[in-house]
Amino acid sequence: MIEIENLSKWYGDFRVLTDCSTKVASGEVVVVCGPSGSGKSTLIKCVNGLEPAQKGRISVDGMEVMARGSDLTKLRARIGMVFQHFELYPHMTVRENLCLAQQKVLGRNRDEAVAKTEALLQRVGMAQHIDKHPGALSGGQQQRVAISRALAMDPIAMLFDEPTSALDPEMINEVLDVMVELAKEGMTMMVVTHEMGFARKVADRVVFMDAGAIVEDRPTEEFFGNPESDRAKDFLSKILNH
Amino acid sequence: MDYNWNWGVLFTDPYLGWLIMGVQWTFAVALAAWVLALVVGILVGVGRTLPSRPISFICTAYVELFRNVPLLVQMFLWYFVMPEMVPENMGLWIKRDMPNPEYVTAVIALGLYTASRIAEQVRAGINAVGTGLTNAAYANGFSVGQTYRYILLPISFRLIVPPMTSEFLTIFKNSSLALTIGLLELTAQSQQIAEYTFNGFEAYTAATVIYVCIALLATIVMQVAERYTRIPGYMGSK
Numbered sequence: 001m002i003e004i005e006n007l008s009k010w011y012g013d014f015r016v017l018t019d020c021s022t023k024v025a026s027g028e029v030v031v032v033c034g035p036s037g038s039g040k041s042t043l044i045k046c047v048n049g050l051e052p053a054q055k056g057r058i059s060v061d062g063m064e065v066m067a068r069g070s071d072l073t074k075l076r077a078r079i080g081m082v083f084q085h086f087e088l089y090p091h092m093t094v095r096e097n098l099c100l101a102q103q104k105v106l107g108r109n110r111d112e113a114v115a116k117t118e119a120l121l122q123r124v125g126m127a128q129h130i131d132k133h134p135g136a137l138s139g140g141q142q143q144r145v146a147i148s149r150a151l152a153m154d155p156i157a158m159l160f161d162e163p164t165s166a167l168d169p170e171m172i173n174e175v176l177d178v179m180v181e182l183a184k185e186g187m188t189m190m191v192v193t194h195e196m197g198f199a200r201k202v203a204d205r206v207v208f209m210d211a212g213a214i215v216e217d218r219p220t221e222e223f224f225g226n227p228e229s230d231r232a233k234d235f236l237s238k239i240l241n242h
Numbered sequence: 243m244d245y246n247w248n249w250g251v252l253f254t255d256p257y258l259g260w261l262i263m264g265v266q267w268t269f270a271v272a273l274a275a276w277v278l279a280l281v282v283g284i285l286v287g288v289g290r291t292l293p294s295r296p297i298s299f300i301c302t303a304y305v306e307l308f309r310n311v312p313l314l315v316q317m318f319l320w321y322f323v324m325p326e327m328v329p330e331n332m333g334l335w336i337k338r339d340m341p342n343p344e345y346v347t348a349v350i351a352l353g354l355y356t357a358s359r360i361a362e363q364v365r366a367g368i369n370a371v372g373t374g375l376t377n378a379a380y381a382n383g384f385s386v387g388q389t390y391r392y393i394l395l396p397i398s399f400r401l402i403v404p405p406m407t408s409e410f411l412t413i414f415k416n417s418s419l420a421l422t423i424g425l426l427e428l429t430a431q432s433q434q435i436a437e438y439t440f441n442g443f444e445a446y447t448a449a450t451v452i453y454v455c456i457a458l459l460a461t462i463v464m465q466v467a468e469r470y471t472r473i474p475g476y477m478g479s480k
Contacts, residue, residue: 045377048381050377050380050381072380073380073383073384073385074383076380076381076382076383077382077383078383079381080381081378081381081382083374083377083378083381085374087374087375087377087378088378089375089378089379089392089393089397090375090397090473090475090476091396091397091400091473091476100382100392101382101383101384104384104388104392105382105383105384105388106383133473133474133475133476134475134476135473135474135475135476136474136475149382150381150382153382153383159381
């Protein structure tokens with residue numbers, strides 16, 4: 001579904017990604033982890049072309065992301081993305097946040113869009129907040145709405161860029177629960193996160209990054225049970241200790 | 243001080259009529275220039291934020307040119323120099339046949355100058371919305387055009403209502419410069435009353451009070467606009 005081959009990216013002279021290669025198969029859940037500044041977020045943003053890269057190749061569902069003239073707008077309409085800071089449209093109600101792209105991008109009529117919106121909000125437990133503006137919701141609630149907004153487009157895959165990093169501790173689980181549900185239903189997911197509990201529970205594979213390179217890319221059990229690199233051992237010992 | 247105060251002069255014929263005429267011209271110049279400034283300013287401001295380099299270069303050049311030349315000089319350039327620079331027939335038409343040349347010139351000069359300032363406010367507003375939300379809109383499947391139309395512009399226009407209030411007040415005050423090219427707006431009429439009656443204090447006081455009233459009115463209108471367009475729970479709005 002998602003194939004990344006020898007991806008390299010520079011900001012000026014500074015190399016942020018170095019020959020990154022990995023794959024996410026259809027229905028697979030891959031967690032990308034690593035220390036801050038290791039290039040996790042940059043990597044995931046390259047997948048739907050939000051960040052351009054200079055070298056390498058990315059294909060999503062057979063479409064070349066980095067090729068000249070590829071229709072990124074069309075591609076993005078098929079991939080859902082969830083951000084660290086939610087990024088709901090602040091001037092619209094929750095209903096309009098979910099309906100807008102359904103109507104303007106997918107061309108659904110109003111009734112279809114609203115029906116879809118109500119069903120999704122029901123599922124993430126946000127149905128009673130449909131008329132509120134994002135500013136009136138807690139972080140956890142906003143993130144659940146943001147996930148529904150991405151799902152409203154019937155995506156073929158979902159990208160999560162540190163979806164719980166900006167949340168108060170007591171709100172993390174309400175968001176993770178939604179993500180676990182999604183994974184169980186067979187959604188293809190690429191998740192940048194520090195939530196190792198989540199990774200252990202639902203990830204098929206873990207990609208560990210350091211200094212812009214992919215250091216380990218292994219099945220979840222192996223990664224946690226027997227990490228190969230010293231860098232990953234060090235990382236795990238630090239974040240699993242408490 | 244030996245001065246014959248005579249406030250009554252302001253209410254006698256023809257001076258009251260002159261003041262009223264002056265106020266009308268001030269409104270006519272300021273409002274027409276405001277419309278021109280909004281249209282050009284929004285286009286240029288948006289242009290500066292677009293990914294296209296040529297467009298953003300042209301828009302930046304516009305802002306730097308019109309913002310950095312004094313408005314009075316621009317007024318003179320449009321009025322005295324521009325008719326000589328265009329093809330001869332057009333220049334002749336401007337000088338001889340164009341209706342209300344002072345008015346038209348004042349609107350163009352004031353409008354294009356204010357547009358450069360509005361463009362900067364629009365650009366700042368769009369930038370204030372931030373890359374996070376812009377990325378979210380792109381990730382949601384919107385094209386560049388749709389992202390501006392549904393997300394960036396509606397939010398940034400709300401954000402810039404307070405600085406736009408200042409611009410709106412300034413355009414009324416700057417319209418007084420039109421007297422230098424012979425437009426009989428409020429300041430020019432006050433000056434004329436002062437010369438005819440020697441009651442300069444009264445005449446300029448009247449102009450001052452009228453400008454202040456216009457400014458207060460404009461402020462109240464914009465405050466209502468601000469309250470009406472606020473986004474619940476977003477960026478300092480309460």
